[in-house]
Amino acid sequence: MSVDPLSPTPLYVQVADLISKDIEEGKLQPKRPIPSENQLRQEYGIARGTARLAVALLRERGLVVTIPHRGTYVAWENTK
Template sequence: MAVIYLRDVIEPDGPVPPYLQLADILAGRIAREDWQPNRPIPSEFQLVQEFGVARGTARRAVAVLRERGLVFTVPHRGTYVAKAAPGPADEG
């Protein structure tokens, strides 16, 4: 279960690793539909600039989103929001 952060702020000394905090923040943006399916998410560089994290932290956060099935990466093009899986109300 993902933690929902009230502010989009990374707490570097918190109990949750920064890359997981960032992944949860980005997942929240996807869940709120701030970013639409098949549209790109910010680049690693943009995430580094916005959140003040290392590039490796941004990269690991995006990898977590890929593992969760929330995004997909197209080589040399970027990372995009995946289409939402149909929920129980959408089936049938």
Template sequence: MVDQFSPTPLYVQLADLIAKRIESGELQPLKPLPSELRLQQEYGVARGTVRAAIALLRERGMVMTMPSAAHTSPSGVGRRSPADSAGRRG
């Protein structure tokens, strides 16, 4: 779960949690991610937080977005580590 009191922005925490699910194989390459609404409900965050997390995962090369959904990358593994984005604000 995300930590509301952590100095790390919520969207970075959420992106890291989703990244772990991709890396573990729980979320499969080239398959849709759970919907924004489902992620909101699952992690107790706002829609903007979910969208920012997906954008960060896209920057890391871990997901690609299609017109109506975000999908994991072909390999499911990105170019950047979670620590690369830890200094972001959001």
């Protein structure tokens, strides 16, 4: 999967949507880490700030939780 830099949808929203889809499909399991900012940068060819915005959007959606100095994990309360 990749992002479309020419799309009217901001890159961070595209990345967050792709990660959301992976969570919904069970590719990313509850209580397991999501890819790091560096991994997101490499996988999607995005800037660090874009990766941070994508993770922040996932937090706002309640799909992930960030534990300081540990990482960001798929939320376990909101799983189906």
